[in-house]
Each structure stands twice: as C-alpha cells, then as structure tokens.
Amino acid sequence: MSGIDYFNELNLKEYRALDIKSAAEYVKKQQLKEIFGSDEELIAEDISDGNLNLVFRVKSKNSSRSVILKQGLPYVRRVGESWPLTPVRILVEMKALQIHGEIYKEGIPEVYHTDPAMFLIIMEDLHPAKTLRDCLIEGEYISDIGVNIGRYLGRVMAYTSDFFLDITAKRRNISLFLNPDLVKITEDLVLTNPYHPEGWGNRMEAMEYPEVRALQNDVEFLSKIAALRDKFNNYPQALIHGDLHSGSIMAGDNLCKAIDLEFATYGPIGFDIGNIIGSLLINWIAQEGLTDQPYQCRQYRMYIMQMIEDIWDTFREEIYNAWLNIDKRRWPSPYLEKILKDIWEDAMGYSGTEMIRRTIGLGYIADLKNIEDVQKRRLADKKVLSLALKIIKEPGDIYKLKEYLKEL
Amino acid sequence: MSGIDYFNELNLKEYRALDIKSAAEYVKKQQLKEIFGSDEELIAEDISDGNLNLVFRVKSKNSSRSVILKQGLPYVRRVGESWPLTPVRILVEMKALQIHGEIYKEGIPEVYHTDPAMFLIIMEDLHPAKTLRDCLIEGEYISDIGVNIGRYLGRVMAYTSDFFLDITAKRRNISLFLNPDLVKITEDLVLTNPYHPEGWGNRMEAMEYPEVRALQNDVEFLSKIAALRDKFNNYPQALIHGDLHSGSIMAGDNLCKAIDLEFATYGPIGFDIGNIIGSLLINWIAQEGLTDQPYQCRQYRMYIMQMIEDIWDTFREEIYNAWLNIDKRRWPSPYLEKILKDIWEDAMGYSGTEMIRRTIGLGYIADLKNIEDVQKRRLADKKVLSLALKIIKEPGDIYKLKEYLKEL
Known part of the structure; x- marks a missing residue:
C-alpha cells in the first residue's frame, strides 16, 4: 500500500470539482457493470449535507439502482474557500474504508471505485437507511444496532492494534493515517475551544450559561480535559474512525454501517466508543423534550441504555476473542x-467531551436543537453538561453511569 | 526536512563499507577545513566497539586533531551478516543529532559531515572523555554530570513534545522517526525476552535463578511489564534518545554528551530518564562488589544518588520553564x-526494565560483570532484580526509591 503525503504541496492538476452533470458523466464512464447496465442513462442529484465534502447520488433513469459519489474539495464546503482544507481527507477515507472493509465488510459501505487524483470515491448507496441520529430523534427501534456497532468496533480495533500487528506493520499504518489536518480540527473543535469562553465556533448563547x-x-x-x-x-492504539457520532452511522433493518471515515487516524479506541456513547446519552436526555409521552420516553431511554450495554458487551467479547485467538504479544x-x-x-x-462540544461548541446537535420548548431545551442542555462533568471527573463503570443518569 | 523511507527496499548502489584505508581517504576528500589543514596526512583506526556499527577515529599525523567516522552496516556488526539490520539507523541518527543539536548543542557531539548514500556521519571526537559507565566503574567523580544530563533531557523533551509543537509539526516528526527496526529490537530485547525463560539472547545462567x-x-x-x-x-510524547544508558553518555570535565542516537524515536520521556537512572542504580548496587573500601563505597553511592536527584530536579526545572514560556496548549x-x-x-x-535486561537479558552489564568475586556478583544480581521488581510493582517518589535502596 503506497503512502499518503501529508506534508508537501498537493498535485491538483488532474483535479476538478464535479457538479450534477459531470458527476453523472463520471460515473457513466466508469462502467460499473455490477450496478448499471451499459445502456442505462444516469442522473445525479446533489445531496451534500455534511460540513466538508461534495456528495452526489447518481442513479439510473431506468431502474432503482444508484450509487453515492463523494468528492473532497480543497476547502470546507459549508464555509467556503475562506476555510481551506486539504482534500487529502478523501485519500484517508479511501484507505480507512479499505482497511476496515478488509477486516469487517459488514461495517462499512461497499466501495466500487476510487480516484486519488480526483479525490473521489464511488460507493454503495445505503438508501433507504437513515443515520442513527435521525432514527433516534424519531424514536425508532432498530434491531441489533448496539450489537452491530460493538462488533464493528471490536473487530476493526482488534485487527488494527497491537493484538494483531507487529511494530513494523503498525507503524506503517500509523504513518498512513497521520492525518494532521483533520486531527487538528478535532483537537480544536472537540477538545479545546469549548473550554475557552472565546473559543472559535462556540455557541454564543451557551457561553453565558453559569x-x-x-x-x-x-x-x-480542565486538567482532565487536557489529559483526554x-x-x-x-495514543496510537488502533485505527479509529475518528468521528463516530450517531450521524456517522447508517442504520436500517439488518444494516449498520459507519460512513464518513475522513477523520480516521491512529488513536485511542475509547475515542470512538466514547463518541457514539456520548451521542446516545445526549439523545437519552433529549427524549423528555422530544416527546410529551412519559411512557414512550421511559421506554425509549431503556432502549438506548440497552444499546450502550450491547455496544460495550459485544466490543468486549470481540476483544476477548482477539486475545484468545490472535494476540501476538x-x-x-x-x-x-x-x-x-x-x-x-x-x-x-470522550463521551463527556462529545456531549459538551455538541451542546456548547460548533454544531449544536439536532437532538437538542429539535426540542421546541425553549425551557425544556435549556433544561436538556443543563442536564447534558451536568452528566458530562460528572462522567469526566469520575468515570466509573456502567452502574455508575446509570446512577449518574438517575441523578439528573 | 525530507523523510526517511522505512518501508521500501533500500538503495545501496552508492554504498560501500569503509576500512581504515578508505575511511582516511574519505575524510581527507571532505576537506574539513575547520579541523584539518589541507596538507595534513590522515590515518584511521578502527575503534568499533558497539554492537551495530563501524566506528573509525581518523586523525592527523601532524597534529592532535581527529574526528570520528561512524558508518552503518547492513547487518549487526557484532553478530555478522546472519543478522541483517537496515543501515537506515544511521539516517535516524543524523536527523536526531540535527534536531537535538538545534535545541541543545551542548548535549550532543558536533556533526561535521553526513552522507546518507554511504550511511555515514563524521563528527566530533570526544576523546579523552570516557563513557559515563567507564567513569562509574572506576569510581570517578565528574562535576555537574547529573545537572547536565537533566538539562539535555529537559530541553530536548520540551521542544520536541506538545509543549512546543503543533499537531502537524509533531506528526511530521513522528513519521520521520518511526524507526520500526530499532524499536523492535528494544521491544524484544529490553521489554519482552527477559520475561520468557526461552527468550532469545537471555543469559542462560540467570534463567536458573529462583x-x-x-x-x-x-x-x-508481567501485566506491569506489558503496560510499560x-x-x-x-506513546509518542517526545523525540527520545531511545537507548540512554550510561554507556551512551560521554562524560568529562565540563562535558556531557549523548552519543549513539540510532534508536531515536517518538516515545515516552520516562523511557530515557528511566534508562539512565536504571544504569545508575545498577552501578550503585555494584559498588559493594567493585570496591573493598566500605567508606569509598558509601561515598560513591551518595554521589550516584545525588546524580539521580540532579537529573530529575534539572529536568523538572526545564519542563517547568517550558510550561511557563513555550506551552502552546x-x-x-x-x-x-x-x-x-x-x-x-x-x-x-523503565529503570526497572533496564536493570532487569542488563542483568538477565542480552548483554550482561560491565558494572556487574566486573565484580570478580563470584558470590558478590551473584548477590549484586539478586539485589538489582529485587530492586527492579519493587520499583516496577510500586513506583513511588524519590523517597520511596531511597527506602527501597535501604532495604537491599
């Protein structure tokens, strides 16, 4: 596997950003025989809705078949050219999809085509699956989702860590995923700025909360935050996803796939697990603002708590199996x-830092934002912050977590 | 700074191993005007005595001036071609000398010339300085040595760590010093093999000790060892020396320089500090076998203990200054x-792991080996192991360390 050059000027000679017309033409030219017939006419729609990249759905006019084309821009899409950001992130995502996919293909979308010079990936369209966040906000129940997340995490973490890799293979991977530009975004927006009143991107309103x-x-x-x-x-423990909140997981019947792997890097396994648990805990708290049915709220909270337990138990089981079967050390x-x-x-x-940044940092989370009643929303913010503070100061076991939730 | 390719076949087309004749000619050709006059005749002697590399002293026939030429071989010198080892280690040493030298030139030898294609470095001859180990074995007192070691460590650790570097600069350095082959040697010979009865290179005699x-x-x-x-x-905390025992420090009046930086990598700062402290503790224990003068032994032990305190206090002071003055975070x-x-x-x-590997692993240390009386030597081995065990199981502060020494 060839490396990624993070430290020198990019060659963008062959690069051009696509639009709906050229995206459809580009896909057509690839002759993806397993998806489209050679005579099918293709059309594209722009469904970009993340912060960073262009995303097109390219579909057949003749059938229901479609693919997703994701392309990096040399800047942050949502902000524009005033915030330059290397499209190298798409090369990172390519490699991460490849490595995670080789280990556990059920956990990520299938990749049909990659083009490093154009910084684009053509991959499986997971429609009609939705993000786990959308499911949670709508109070949907998805079977086995916690188990599936835990399995994905356990499997990829075991096989990209020292359980399985010797020092040479491990360090080759580390160098492939240094990913300094996106790691810097996480360092700043997740782990630094929310802790400074003048931190860039913070929710101004929240800066006034006592x-x-x-x-x-x-x-x-703050010393605990510094340690995190x-x-x-x-701590390059394993090849983590790097941004595994509930919006980065596509969920449906018998389907659970991580998307948006451009933040992938070697980091602590607990970062991914914490991000997803943090997302779930935000939703757990938000439920009382999202529904006015106390019974439904209670039921759904039990469901979320079960999801957290399933994630951890399944992850733990996978790691235990790795220790029994592949441990090199x-x-x-x-x-x-x-x-x-x-x-x-x-x-x-990290569940604590995720809760905090989603409440007071850049990108106020939909789970909370969707609470219509202002007072209920403010109360939910407060509870999220209170839980995060406790959990960071004194991270106990899962029973402790349940106690903290009861105390809210 | 260009990178080092650790993962592809080396280009050895321009490489040839030198001998005393070609080494002298090579140095002559470099016209090191600050050292030798253009008409001086040069002769070389082979002073290789480490495990890995060729080392020549090249000196003038007309004056007392001399330089050291160090060249990597594509195998381990002491063992021969049956143990291949990439000469890339010399490129690592070049870069480490450059970076450590830019930060604290007093702490390393001056470099006159580097040749990446020949995998060689021409540097300052520190003669008549000896290794700190030789000084310790002979019971010599060297002024300020602890302070100087602490200053070197504090300065280079502060400026190669997150105190000073942002994530991009840090990760560029990490990729430069992945150094998997030499890190693997440390993982195996220092941190793994001594803990397995059949571990390669272990001292057979010691494997029988109860x-x-x-x-x-x-x-x-063993769980503590696994964590270490x-x-x-x-834990790529800072650019560590990677093999900083007392044999890697040249000591003399007003002189304290680290040599042999080929193990340099990003790692935990405590690894370097622990290695040197471990070396010193071995000598502390060995003193009662090395001299039959109880008073002299007691005095020298106080001197060693003071050296350890000076290393730590000075290191601590440097880090504190870094926190006050250059802390980016x-x-x-x-x-x-x-x-x-x-x-x-x-x-x-890591002082514990250094003590253990030097007693029972590959390379039984001279401090102990030089004890002539067999029973005294066996007793010293035992005390080193006993101290190491305590220190690893329950690492306390410096007072605890002194207690452990009293209990021996």
Missing part, C-alpha cells in the same frame, strides 16, 4: 482486564 | 503536575 462559565474555570476539570486531549493526540490476563478497563474509562471521558 | 523463575511466572508483575511495553510502543497547573508525576513513574518503571 454552568459553562463554571466548568471553564474549574482547573481540576493528550491521549487523543498521542502473550498479554497476561490481568493486563487484558486493565486494557478493557482503560478503554471503558477513556470512552467515558 | 528469583528469575519467580518473576517470569508472576502474572501481576505498550507505553513504549504507543495552555495546560492548567494541576495537569503539569500530573505530567511530571507520570513521567517520574514511567521513569521508575
């Missing part, structure tokens, strides 16, 4: 327990 | 205390 001012001045708490930031930057069993305990505690910490 | 059998079966202890190994492989002060506490505890752990 509990936000308090946490921004709580030196013991250091670990995110400096003869780790003694108390050390396995320590690894798992550390990963859980990291996950608790 | 205390060695005990530690090789102590699962709680994981941290060595996976606004770390809160309790976090600074935590960083320092963690580094000290890491250092205690």
Whole structure:
C-alpha cells in the first residue's frame, strides 16, 4: 500500500470539482457493470449535507439502482474557500474504508471505485437507511444496532492494534493515517475551544450559561480535559474512525454501517466508543423534550441504555476473542482486564467531551436543537453538561453511569 | 526536512563499507577545513566497539586533531551478516543529532559531515572523555554530570513534545522517526525476552535463578511489564534518545554528551530518564562488589544518588520553564503536575526494565560483570532484580526509591 503525503504541496492538476452533470458523466464512464447496465442513462442529484465534502447520488433513469459519489474539495464546503482544507481527507477515507472493509465488510459501505487524483470515491448507496441520529430523534427501534456497532468496533480495533500487528506493520499504518489536518480540527473543535469562553465556533448563547462559565474555570476539570486531549493526540492504539457520532452511522433493518471515515487516524479506541456513547446519552436526555409521552420516553431511554450495554458487551467479547485467538504479544490476563478497563474509562471521558462540544461548541446537535420548548431545551442542555462533568471527573463503570443518569 | 523511507527496499548502489584505508581517504576528500589543514596526512583506526556499527577515529599525523567516522552496516556488526539490520539507523541518527543539536548543542557531539548514500556521519571526537559507565566503574567523580544530563533531557523533551509543537509539526516528526527496526529490537530485547525463560539472547545462567523463575511466572508483575511495553510502543510524547544508558553518555570535565542516537524515536520521556537512572542504580548496587573500601563505597553511592536527584530536579526545572514560556496548549497547573508525576513513574518503571535486561537479558552489564568475586556478583544480581521488581510493582517518589535502596 503506497503512502499518503501529508506534508508537501498537493498535485491538483488532474483535479476538478464535479457538479450534477459531470458527476453523472463520471460515473457513466466508469462502467460499473455490477450496478448499471451499459445502456442505462444516469442522473445525479446533489445531496451534500455534511460540513466538508461534495456528495452526489447518481442513479439510473431506468431502474432503482444508484450509487453515492463523494468528492473532497480543497476547502470546507459549508464555509467556503475562506476555510481551506486539504482534500487529502478523501485519500484517508479511501484507505480507512479499505482497511476496515478488509477486516469487517459488514461495517462499512461497499466501495466500487476510487480516484486519488480526483479525490473521489464511488460507493454503495445505503438508501433507504437513515443515520442513527435521525432514527433516534424519531424514536425508532432498530434491531441489533448496539450489537452491530460493538462488533464493528471490536473487530476493526482488534485487527488494527497491537493484538494483531507487529511494530513494523503498525507503524506503517500509523504513518498512513497521520492525518494532521483533520486531527487538528478535532483537537480544536472537540477538545479545546469549548473550554475557552472565546473559543472559535462556540455557541454564543451557551457561553453565558453559569454552568459553562463554571466548568471553564474549574482547573481540576480542565486538567482532565487536557489529559483526554493528550491521549487523543498521542495514543496510537488502533485505527479509529475518528468521528463516530450517531450521524456517522447508517442504520436500517439488518444494516449498520459507519460512513464518513475522513477523520480516521491512529488513536485511542475509547475515542470512538466514547463518541457514539456520548451521542446516545445526549439523545437519552433529549427524549423528555422530544416527546410529551412519559411512557414512550421511559421506554425509549431503556432502549438506548440497552444499546450502550450491547455496544460495550459485544466490543468486549470481540476483544476477548482477539486475545484468545490472535494476540501476538502473550498479554497476561490481568493486563487484558486493565486494557478493557482503560478503554471503558477513556470512552467515558470522550463521551463527556462529545456531549459538551455538541451542546456548547460548533454544531449544536439536532437532538437538542429539535426540542421546541425553549425551557425544556435549556433544561436538556443543563442536564447534558451536568452528566458530562460528572462522567469526566469520575468515570466509573456502567452502574455508575446509570446512577449518574438517575441523578439528573 | 525530507523523510526517511522505512518501508521500501533500500538503495545501496552508492554504498560501500569503509576500512581504515578508505575511511582516511574519505575524510581527507571532505576537506574539513575547520579541523584539518589541507596538507595534513590522515590515518584511521578502527575503534568499533558497539554492537551495530563501524566506528573509525581518523586523525592527523601532524597534529592532535581527529574526528570520528561512524558508518552503518547492513547487518549487526557484532553478530555478522546472519543478522541483517537496515543501515537506515544511521539516517535516524543524523536527523536526531540535527534536531537535538538545534535545541541543545551542548548535549550532543558536533556533526561535521553526513552522507546518507554511504550511511555515514563524521563528527566530533570526544576523546579523552570516557563513557559515563567507564567513569562509574572506576569510581570517578565528574562535576555537574547529573545537572547536565537533566538539562539535555529537559530541553530536548520540551521542544520536541506538545509543549512546543503543533499537531502537524509533531506528526511530521513522528513519521520521520518511526524507526520500526530499532524499536523492535528494544521491544524484544529490553521489554519482552527477559520475561520468557526461552527468550532469545537471555543469559542462560540467570534463567536458573529462583528469583528469575519467580518473576517470569508472576502474572501481576508481567501485566506491569506489558503496560510499560505498550507505553513504549504507543506513546509518542517526545523525540527520545531511545537507548540512554550510561554507556551512551560521554562524560568529562565540563562535558556531557549523548552519543549513539540510532534508536531515536517518538516515545515516552520516562523511557530515557528511566534508562539512565536504571544504569545508575545498577552501578550503585555494584559498588559493594567493585570496591573493598566500605567508606569509598558509601561515598560513591551518595554521589550516584545525588546524580539521580540532579537529573530529575534539572529536568523538572526545564519542563517547568517550558510550561511557563513555550506551552502552546495552555495546560492548567494541576495537569503539569500530573505530567511530571507520570513521567517520574514511567521513569521508575523503565529503570526497572533496564536493570532487569542488563542483568538477565542480552548483554550482561560491565558494572556487574566486573565484580570478580563470584558470590558478590551473584548477590549484586539478586539485589538489582529485587530492586527492579519493587520499583516496577510500586513506583513511588524519590523517597520511596531511597527506602527501597535501604532495604537491599
């Protein structure tokens, strides 16, 4: 596998950004025989809705078949050319899809075509699956979703970590996924800015909350944040997704796939687990604002809690299997327990940072934003922050987490 | 700075190993005007005595001036072609000398010339300085040596870590110093093999010691070793020397320079500090076998203990200054205390692994080997292992360390 050059000027000679016309033509030219007949006419629609990239759905006029074309821009799509950002992120996503896909193909979309010079990927259209976030906001039940997330995480983490890789293979992967530009975005927007009143991108309104001012001045708490930031930057434990919130998971019947892998890097396993758990906890809290049916709220919260337990139990089971079957380093069993305990505690910490940044940082989360009643929304913000603070200061086991939720 | 390719076949077309004749000619051709006059005749002597490389002293026939020429071989010099090892290690040393030298030139030898195609470096001859190990074995007192080691460590660690580097600069450095082949040697020979009875390179005699059998079966202890190994492989905190025992430090009046930087990599700061402290503790214990003068032994032990305190205090002072003056991340002060506490505890752990590998692994250390009385030598081995075990299981502060020494 050839490397990715993160540190020199890019060659953009062959690059041009596509539009709906050229996107359809581009896909047509690839002759994706397993998808489209050679005489089918293709049309594209622009469905870009993330912050960073162009996304087109290219579909047949003659059939229901379609693909997704994702292309990187040399800037942040949502902001424009004033925020330049290397399209190298698409090369990162290509490699991450390849590696995660080789390990556990059920966990990511199928890739049909990649073009490094155009910084684009053509992949499986997961329609009509929705993001897990949309499902959660609408209170839908998806079977086995927690187990499937846990399996994806356990499998890819085991096989990209020291359980399976010797130092040379591991460091080759590390160099492939240095991904400094996107890691910097996470360092800034997730792990730094929300803790400074003047941090770029923060929700101005939230900067006035008394509990936000308090946490921004709580030196013991800020030391915990500093430790989480250091670990995110400096613990290349496994090839993590890097942005695995509920909006990065497509969910449907018998379907659970991670998308948007451009933040992939070698980092702490607990970062991914924490991000998804943090997303789920936000929704758990938001439920009482999203529905006015107390019974429904209670039921759905039980469902979310079960999802969290399923993620962890399945992940744990996969790691245990890796230890039994592929462990290259003869780790003694108390050390396995320590690894798992550390990963859980990291996950608790990063679930806290995810909750905080989604409440007071850039990108106020839909789960909370969708609460129509202003007072209920404010109360939900407050509860999210209170839970995050506790969980970061004293990350306990899953029973402790349940206690914290009861105390809200 | 261009990168180092660790993962593809080397180009050795322009490479040829030098001998005393061609080494002298090579140096002559470089016209090192600051060292030699253009009409001086040069002669070389082979002074290779490390495990890995060719080392020549090239000196003037007309004056006392000389330089050191160090060249990598495509195998381990001491073993021969049956143990191939990439000469890329010399490129690593070049870059590490450059970076450490830019930060703190007093801490490393001056470099006069580098030749990446020939995998060689021409550098300052530190003669008549000796290795710190030789000084310690002979019971010599060297002024300020602890302070100088601490300053070197503090300065280079601060400026190659997150105190000073943003994520892009840091990750560029990480990719430059992946150094998988030499890191693998450390993982195996220092952090793995001594803990397995059949580990390659172990001292056969020591495998029969009851205390060695005990530690090789102590699962709680082995879990601590696993954690130290994981941290060595996976905590790119700063650009460490990677092999900073007392034989890698040249010591003399007003002179303290680290040599042999081919193991340089991004790793935990405590690894370097621990290696040097571990070396010193071995010598502390060995003193009662090396001299039959109890007073002299006691005095020298106080001197070694003072050296350890000077290393730590000066290192700590440098890090504190870095925090005050160059900290890019606004770390809160309790976090600074935590960083320092963690580094000290890491250092205690790695001082333990250094003591163990030097006693029972490959390369039984001269400090112990030089004890002529067999029983005294056996007793010293035992004390080194006993101290290492305690320090790894329960790394306390410096007072705890002194207690452990008293208990021996």
